[in-house]
Amino acid sequence: MTDLTAAEAKGGGVRIAIVVAVVLAAVLEVLDSTIVNIALPHIKSAFGATTDQTTWILTSYIVAAVVVMPLTGLMARLIGRRRLILGAITGFALFSALCGISTSLDEMILFRLGQGVFGAFLIPLSQSILFDAFPREKRGQAMAMFGLGVVVAPVLGPTAGAVLTEYFSWRMVFFVNLPMALFALLMLAGELPKDEPERVRIDWTGLALMALGIGALQFLLDQGESKDWFLSPVIQVAAIAAALGLAAFLWRGLRHPEPVVDLGLLGERNFAMASLIIAGFAVTMFGGIAILPLFVQGLLGYPVLEAGYLFVPRGIAGGLSMVVVGSLLVGRVDPRILAAIGLIVTAVSNFMYGALTLEASFSQLAVPGFISGLGLGLIFVPLSTLAFDRIEQARQDDASGLYGVTRQLGSSIGIAVVGALLVRATATDTAILSAKVTPFNPAAQAYLAPLGLAPDTPEGAAILSAEIARQAALMAYSHIFNLLGVLALVLLPLLLLMQKPSGAGPRPGAGH
Structure with missing residues (x-):
């Protein structure tokens, strides 16, 4: 039994x-990963930076967090879980303040790296x-509370960022x-x-x-689109x-007696x-969230x-x-069915x-956003419960770090792939529509007739070109959202490979 569990047993409850x-600690990390996005144009203007340069504000944070996150179990054993989380919160707050008072882009990127290093341990x-x-029978409640921070906070991040910036x-x-x-x-200093x-x-x-491996992969995903991918x-x-x-x-990890990350968890x-x-x-969640503001603001013209x-x-x-x-549901309904x-x-x-x-x-x-929100709890809570159902307490920190980094890499892959596909789909759809719209096209002539213009005039051609761009962009967004919907369905067979909950708590292990 861990010290925390023993303390709870004496105290009579959670x-x-x-x-x-x-x-709150989890909210700190995930909220910061999305709230900054909405402020990037203002930061760019304040520092006189280019778009490519400002993307490093996001990239530096994410790369640092992804590299450090799998080390959570190792660091918890090395210095103690209590010291680690208190130090992580303190360091994250310090670098947040430094980001807020930074006077140059270089300072901002350096301080964001620090934020990422300390923030990696929080989730x-x-x-x-x-x-x-x-206790075992209330694990669903634990994951519901954790999910409120990890999943809901980044969804609300753009809203909070918009209000604070505006x-x-x-x-x-x-x-x-x-x-x-x-x-x-x-609270943690007094209770943990x-x-x-x-x-x-x-x-x-x-x-x-x-x-090297994780950092390079994350760099590739974050910077690939701006650098024209493998042409760079x-x-x-x-x-x-x-x-x-x-x-x-x-x-090395599978052969070493004391690996940095317990890869045996994947067994x-x-x-x-x-x-x-x-x-x-x-991929489906963060890929969709990444392009939704572009769709709503850039194409539909929402403020x-x-x-x-x-x-x-x-x-x-x-x-x-x-x-x-x-x-209400976890513990009564098979988590695989809920997921x-x-x-x-x-x-x-989608x-x-x-x-x-x-x-x-x-x-x-x-409405689609509301429906997507309903899916969050149906996936996150039962899936997390299943993931840790058979993990010993002594391996919980390692498992949480590994599980967290797979989620983070999935979101990075989603954002990168969706961004690349959107550019390609827009170019393809523009070419297809442009080939069909000629001065002799009856639909083009009818579209311009109320304006007193013809397709072969400069004014008429400009209007048609703008409309083609809008329609092509809409088609591209539609293709991407439909693709994300298909991906969600493709994941369903993996649930069939999972076992039912064990019906018992984690096997006893070394305490923290």
């Missing part, structure tokens, strides 16, 4: 202060602490972290039991290979480094399948605040879904987005 504190530690704090300053998207961090820090660090041998070679020598080098680094890391069927499914789901408000119904539905599924329903609901929401027109109203845009 300590609400710990629950609130670790959920895995929050998840494992919640697992220890809740009414205050882009610097507020960093300063908003400080009160939450202080609150979480004070002390634990003793362990003597750990660090495989520095494995650590270097992991950092930089991306080619990153791809080679990622392939060689990851291959060598896996080979547990439920954990492996859940990791694959959550990565695929992250930034109204575009941000579109995420509110999704967040509300996600929160409700998490609570209902975690409190299957969630994937189907996610597919339906298909609804794919059916929208250029005249889509706010409600027509909000």
Whole structure:
């Protein structure tokens, strides 16, 4: 039994202060990963930077977080879980403040790296602490609370970022972290039991290979689109480094007696399948979230605040879904069935987005988002419960770090692939439509007739060209949303490979 579990047994139940504190810690990390996006144009203007340069504000954070996250278990053993999460919150808050007062782009990128390093530990530690704090029969509630932070917060991030940027300053998207961090820090410092660090041998070679492989992969995903993918020598080098680094890391990790990351966790069927499914789901979720503001603002012409408000119904539905599924359904209904329903609901929401027109109203845009939010709880809560059902307590931190990095890589892959496909689909659809619209096309002539113009006039040709661009963009967005819907359905067979819940808590292991 862990120190936390023992303390809860003496106290007679789950300590609400710990629950609130670790959920806040999770919110800090995931909210920051999306809230900054909406402020990028303002940061770009303030520092006089180019678009390519400002993308490093996002890339530096994500690369650092993805590289460090799998080390959560190792660091928890090395310095103790309590010291690690308190240090992570403190470091994250410090670098948030430094980002808020930065005076140049170089400073901002450096401080974002620091944010990513400390923020990487927050989600895995929050998840494992919640697992220890809740008895086996209430694991669904634990994952519902955790999901409110991990899944709902990034959905609401663009809305919060829009409000803070519009009414205050882009610097507020960093300063908003400080009160939450202080609150979480004070509660955890007073409530989280002390634990003793362990003597750990660090495989520095494995650590270097992991950092190289994962870091290069994340760099490729973040910068590939802006650098024209594999036509760029930089991306080619990153791809080679990622392939060689990851291959060598896996080979060494499976043979080393004390690997940096416990890869043996992937031998547990439920954990492996859940990791694959959550990565695929992250592709559909974050891929869609990434292009939705572009679709709403760039193509449909919605103002930034109204575009941000579109995420509110999704967040509300996600929160409700998490609570209902975690409190009422998990434990009564097979989690695999709940996850299957969630994937189907996610597919339906994407298909609804794919059916929208250029005249889509706010409600027509909000309804698919609300439905998508319902799918969040139906997928996240039961899938997380299944993933950790057969993992020993001594391996919870390692499992949480590994599970978290697969989710993060899935979101990065989704954003990168969707962005690339959108550019390609737009170019292809523009070429197809342009080939069909000629001065002799009756539809083109009828479209311009009310304006007193003809297709062969400069004014008429310009209007037709603009309309072709709009229609081609709409077709491209439709293709992408439909593709994301199909992907959600493709994940369904993986649920058949998962085992039913064991019906018993995690096997006893070494305490933290």
